[in-house]
Amino acid sequence: MMETKTATVTLTIDGQTVTVPEGTTLLKAAAMNGIEIPTLCHLKELAPDGSCRMCMVEVEGGRKGGLVTACSAHVHEGMVIHTQNKKVRDSRRFVLDLLLSNHKLDCFKCPSNGDCKLQDYSLEYGMLETSFHGQRQPGNQQDTTNPFFDYDPEKCIMCRRCSRVCQLRQGRDVISIAKRGFDTKMMPAYGEDWDQSICESCGNCVSVCLTGALASKDQQKFRKWATTKIRTTCPHCGTGCQVDLLVKNNVIVGAEPADGPANRNLLCVKGKFASYKFVASGDRLTTPLIKRQGQFVPASWDEALTLIADKFTALKQNYGGNSLAGFSCSRSTNEDNYVFQKMVRTAFGSNNVDNCARVCHSATVHGLAHTLGSGAMTNTIADITTDVDVILLIGSNTTEAHPVIGSQIRQAVQHGTKLIVIDPRKIDLTKNSTMHLQAKAGTNVALINGMMNVIIREGLADQDFIAKRTEGYTAMRELVADYTPEKVAKICEIEPEEIINAARLYAKAGKAPIIYCLGVTEHSTGTEGVMSMSNLAMLVGKIGRPGCGVNPLRGQNNVQGACDMGCSPFDFPGYQKVADSKTIAKFEKAWATKLNPQIGLTSTQVLPAATRGEIKGLYIFGEDPIVTDPDTSHVRHALESLDFLVVQELFMTETAAYADVILPGISFAEKDGTFTNTERRIQRIRKAVAPRGGAREDYKVFCEVATRMGYSMTYDSPSQIMAEIAQVVPTFAGVNYKRLDILGSLQWPCRSLDDPGTPIMHVGQFSRGRGLFMAIPYKPAKELPDATYPYLMSTGRMLYQYNTRAMTGRTAGINKLANHSYIEINYEDANRLGIKDGDKVQVSSRRGKIQTYAAVGDQVMQSSVFMTFHFPDGNVNEITNPVFDDIAIIPEYKVCAVAIEPVK
Numbered sequence: 001m002m003e004t005k006t007a008t009v010t011l012t013i014d015g016q017t018v019t020v021p022e023g024t025t026l027l028k029a030a031a032m033n034g035i036e037i038p039t040l041c042h043l044k045e046l047a048p049d050g051s052c053r054m055c056m057v058e059v060e061g062g063r064k065g066g067l068v069t070a071c072s073a074h075v076h077e078g079m080v081i082h083t084q085n086k087k088v089r090d091s092r093r094f095v096l097d098l099l100l101s102n103h104k105l106d107c108f109k110c111p112s113n114g115d116c117k118l119q120d121y122s123l124e125y126g127m128l129e130t131s132f133h134g135q136r137q138p139g140n141q142q143d144t145t146n147p148f149f150d151y152d153p154e155k156c157i158m159c160r161r162c163s164r165v166c167q168l169r170q171g172r173d174v175i176s177i178a179k180r181g182f183d184t185k186m187m188p189a190y191g192e193d194w195d196q197s198i199c200e201s202c203g204n205c206v207s208v209c210l211t212g213a214l215a216s217k218d219q220q221k222f223r224k225w226a227t228t229k230i231r232t233t234c235p236h237c238g239t240g241c242q243v244d245l246l247v248k249n250n251v252i253v254g255a256e257p258a259d260g261p262a263n264r265n266l267l268c269v270k271g272k273f274a275s276y277k278f279v280a281s282g283d284r285l286t287t288p289l290i291k292r293q294g295q296f297v298p299a300s301w302d303e304a305l306t307l308i309a310d311k312f313t314a315l316k317q318n319y320g321g322n323s324l325a326g327f328s329c330s331r332s333t334n335e336d337n338y339v340f341q342k343m344v345r346t347a348f349g350s351n352n353v354d355n356c357a358r359v360c361h362s363a364t365v366h367g368l369a370h371t372l373g374s375g376a377m378t379n380t381i382a383d384i385t386t387d388v389d390v391i392l393l394i395g396s397n398t399t400e401a402h403p404v405i406g407s408q409i410r411q412a413v414q415h416g417t418k419l420i421v422i423d424p425r426k427i428d429l430t431k432n433s434t435m436h437l438q439a440k441a442g443t444n445v446a447l448i449n450g451m452m453n454v455i456i457r458e459g460l461a462d463q464d465f466i467a468k469r470t471e472g473y474t475a476m477r478e479l480v481a482d483y484t485p486e487k488v489a490k491i492c493e494i495e496p497e498e499i500i501n502a503a504r505l506y507a508k509a510g511k512a513p514i515i516y517c518l519g520v521t522e523h524s525t526g527t528e529g530v531m532s533m534s535n536l537a538m539l540v541g542k543i544g545r546p547g548c549g550v551n552p553l554r555g556q557n558n559v560q561g562a563c564d565m566g567c568s569p570f571d572f573p574g575y576q577k578v579a580d581s582k583t584i585a586k587f588e589k590a591w592a593t594k595l596n597p598q599i600g601l602t603s604t605q606v607l608p609a610a611t612r613g614e615i616k617g618l619y620i621f622g623e624d625p626i627v628t629d630p631d632t633s634h635v636r637h638a639l640e641s642l643d644f645l646v647v648q649e650l651f652m653t654e655t656a657a658y659a660d661v662i663l664p665g666i667s668f669a670e671k672d673g674t675f676t677n678t679e680r681r682i683q684r685i686r687k688a689v690a691p692r693g694g695a696r697e698d699y700k701v702f703c704e705v706a707t708r709m710g711y712s713m714t715y716d717s718p719s720q721i722m723a724e725i726a727q728v729v730p731t732f733a734g735v736n737y738k739r740l741d742i743l744g745s746l747q748w749p750c751r752s753l754d755d756p757g758t759p760i761m762h763v764g765q766f767s768r769g770r771g772l773f774m775a776i777p778y779k780p781a782k783e784l785p786d787a788t789y790p791y792l793m794s795t796g797r798m799l800y801q802y803n804t805r806a807m808t809g810r811t812a813g814i815n816k817l818a819n820h821s822y823i824e825i826n827y828e829d830a831n832r833l834g835i836k837d838g839d840k841v842q843v844s845s846r847r848g849k850i851q852t853y854a855a856v857g858d859q860v861m862q863s864s865v866f867m868t869f870h871f872p873d874g875n876v877n878e879i880t881n882p883v884f885d886d887i888a889i890i891p892e893y894k895v896c897a898v899a900i901e902p903v904k
């Protein structure tokens with residue numbers, strides 16, 4: 001192989017001879033050699049701005065007196081630079097003098113006192129007072145309307161870091177420069193109040209502001225230097241943003257973005273402002289509770305654990321291990337999940353263990369494993385959002401559900417990527433898209449078949465890739481021959497040209513990833529929808545290489561991990577099959593016990609089995625199916641039918657109310673462990689504060705239960721659990737805490753201690769050998785609108801609240817932005833029904849009826865409506881349809897039929 005050499009440049013900085021790569025800026029060259037040049041406006045992720053003039057350095061023999069801005073000037077051979085001589089320092093003093101002349105100097109009151117670059121540099125350059133007296137016109141111009149942060153223009157130094165972050169990284173463009181002279185200030189466009197602007201409250205502007213101009217409201221109560229920073233992983237979505245928790249006196253007082261591979265110093269509103277308040281919430285469960293005569297009574301751990309073990313053991317003896325089941329918590333760590341499924345398999349003696357992936361991305365796990373050999377995202381977040389030609393986004397409301405990935409998609413579009421959105425709703429990203437195919441919900445399979453029809457007919461398929469790397473092509477081709485754009489357009493209720501144009505754009509692009517989410521999976525044809533994603537990518541050879549692939553965005557912070565850890569009725573840890581007798585033998589040896597070889601029930605099968613009396617005992621670890629499973633009355637009935645229910649929770653949830661014993665769990669901020677994000681990246685979480693009351697680590701509770709049931713299990717620490725995982729899961733063999741602490745993260749497969757991990761899967765060969773094409777006919781959703789229930793209802797999420805709101809709902813600012821349920825309805829339909837925006841309406845289906853408020857607009861198309869499932873008033877799952885995909889047994893949350901009427 002030819003050795004590639006980077007050209008270098010040698011220069012002198014403050015008398016030191018240094019050699020750096022060609023094209024390096026002076027600022028970076030100095031930093032690389034331990035010399036810090038002061039700067040106010042510079043942001044390392046963005047192009048130099050050169051506006052603050054603090055980074056002035058002198059270039060010997062240079063033009064204009066030799067002063068240049070180090071952030072924008074580049075190195076040249078033989079250059080001689082001074083970063084600290086008198087000329088340079090005087091120029092910086094002048095910059096500071098001007099800034100101070102227009103600055104409200106109430107440092108003592110300022111939330112950023114002690115954490116302010118203006119303060120730091122003023123001290124360093126001896127500029128304690130301005131020489132421009134009497135020019136500033138103080139006024140009271142603060143904007144305190146945002147629920148999380150305040151803006152004081154009189155503390156603004158016009159560095160434009162906030163506006164550049166908002167525009168170029170968050171992709172939102174809220175803040176701009178207004179007015180002139182001494183009145184010049186940064187503010188939301190048109191001088192609107194912050195809460196009236198299009199601001200998403202991500203707080204990224206606050207995080208980069210160097211003064212107290214933009215400061216979080218919480219920051220008024222502490223000084224940053226009096227806090228300890230703990231690096232951890234955000235506990236909400238599967239993006240896996242790295243975050244530093246700020247801790248003071250055992251309480252988390254704030255959160256700051258860190259430079260993680262998935263987020264590179266960005267956070268969304270939930271990570272920045274809603275990831276810590278719930279931890280110290282006064283209504284956390286702190287002690288075990290036993291239900292006696294219908295009332296929960298505090299109990300000792302010993303009493304509660306003995307009761308649980310006795311009850312489960314008796315049920316096992318009377319009805320067999322298959323009468324017991326466990327739902328695991330994909331909000332919690334890999335280590336907790338591993339121990340939970342081990343408890344169910346060894347002590348309960350059944351494979352009835354599952355996690356919320358069942359109602360979320362189980363179709364992905366099954367569909368991708370079947371076609372490609374592995375059910376995970378093929379590429380990395382950075383890879384599919386940097387330097388790609390086209391992004392095909394299907395059924396993912398990325399800017400709300402995976403906001404930091406959404407921001408990276410917006411950045412990609414700014415850099416020239418073309419975005420195709422396939423979604424029945426006008427999601428925010430349609431504004432950034434080249435094409436929006438507003439196909440009716442439930443028609444993905446038809447649409448993809450239609451696109452493949454066009455690709456094949458127009459000779460755009462990658463025949464070489466098909467021949468060398470795939471099987472099953474002929475049957476698929478024969479099937480899609482029938483799916484002409486005209487026929488498909490009718491099914492999807494769009495125009496044939498849209499299908500043709502989208503197919504051409506995707507097929508002809510050099511690099512083009514498919515990114516998808518629940519709009520594909522949560523259907524009675526969810527697995528088929530996922531297999532269609534594989535079909536499409538393989539047809540054009542866009543898989544197994546950079547900037548391409550099939551990329552499901554996994555929902556929960558550790559749902560990827562809960563699946564990897566074997567919280568599945570079909571799989572042991574690492575997707576080793578229960579159905580395979582060799583796997584059973586392997587785990588019997590590893591765990592030194594006899595195991596049940598029978599495949600277990602999915603969580604969606606456990607509930608009806610409980611109603612039938614076949615499941616008698618259930619252990620729910622951190623899930624709230626009363627709120628989140630479809631058709632609540634069935635779930636209630638199932639939980640009431642159980643002989644014994646244990647719920648291990650942070651809070652008294654609606655599901656916990658049905659328990660016989662409630663155990664207090666501990667949150668992400670109170671324990672060590674790992675989460676695996678959507679791109680298969682294993683990252684650490686670290687204990688920031690002590691657990692509340694008598695709460696114990698979740699895995700320790702499972703060990704106690706298993707031991708009391710006769711299977712002895714103990715671990716000293718999560719890292720010891722990871723060591724066991726590495727032994728039994730070949731794709732985790734190279735994972736341990738030491739490596740994670742040194743490298744920051746590892747992406748599985750990681751098969752040995754010198755394996756750096758796998759950013760892109762299926763390179764050269766698919767995990768299953770050849771990729772498998774599937775011929776998939778379109779089948780309509782199971783319940784479609786009719787005369788009685790004339791509207792197609794889809795359900796999903798919104799930016800501010802997260803699932804049941806167990807965590808986000810305990811942050812006041814979040815509730816200020818979103819505190820009640822609503823139904824999106826097209827204004828034509830609303831007009832016809834005599835409904836105005838904000839009106840109370842009744843929504844009914846064959847399952848029941850709820851009341852909510854109308855959100856009238858054009859986000860949904862006519863005859864369709866959309867609700868989130870976050871709010872207890874009008875919980876949409878009272879009326880969703882409990883019908884399932886045959887393969888993954890995932891519910892059809894995305895389509896059911898409803899009627900709507902105004903409530904007078």
Ligand SMILES: Nc1nc2c(c(=O)[nH]1)N[C@H]1C(S)=C(S)[C@@H](COP(=O)(O)OP(=O)(O)OC[C@H]3O[C@@H](n4cnc5c(=O)[nH]c(N)nc54)[C@H](O)[C@@H]3O)O[C@H]1N2
Pocket residue numbers: 237238360394395396397398400401402422423424425427440441442443444517518519520554555556794795796797798799800801802803894
């Ligand atoms: N703010 C916030 N973020 C979250 C969560 C949250 O509750 N709140 N939850 C997390 C979890 S658990 C998950 S799984 C993810 C989910 O993340 P997403 O799947 O992105 O979220 P959803 O809103 O459920 O649905 C996504 C989109 O699918 C579209 N859709 C519905 N039916 C169809 C269809 O038939 N075809 C197509 N092409 N599109 C369709 C909807 O209009 C919607 O815009 O979000 C995670 N992130």
Ligand SMILES: Nc1nc2c(c(=O)[nH]1)N[C@H]1C(S)=C(S)[C@@H](COP(=O)(O)OP(=O)(O)OC[C@H]3O[C@@H](n4cnc5c(=O)[nH]c(N)nc54)[C@H](O)[C@@H]3O)O[C@H]1N2
Pocket residue numbers: 329331332333356357359360361518522555556621622623624625627628629630648649650651653664665666667668698795796797802803804805806807868869876877880893
């Ligand atoms: N209509 C409709 N319904 C849906 C969906 C939809 O799109 N539409 N989406 C579905 C999807 S994708 C999902 S993932 C499910 C989510 O459904 P759930 O998993 O039921 O929802 P969460 O709010 O995430 O609940 C997690 C619970 O875990 C607890 N918890 C968090 N961390 C820990 C911990 O470390 N230890 C312990 N012991 N407990 C902890 C929290 O307090 C919370 O009560 O909802 C599904 N429901």
Ligand code: SF4
Pocket residue numbers: 155156157158159160161162163186205208209210211213214
């Ligand atoms: S508000 Fe802060 S970040 Fe924005 S320009 Fe002013 S000082 Fe800079």
Ligand code: SF4
Pocket residue numbers: 162165166170172173174175198199200201202203204205206
């Ligand atoms: S909070 Fe986020 S969206 Fe709002 S102005 Fe700041 S960067 Fe922009």
Ligand code: SF4
Pocket residue numbers: 234235236237238239240241263266267268269270271272402403404405
């Ligand atoms: S994008 Fe997801 S992981 Fe990142 S801060 Fe927001 S909720 Fe947390």
Ligand SMILES: [Mo]
Pocket residue numbers: 356359360361555556
């Ligand atoms: Mo999910």
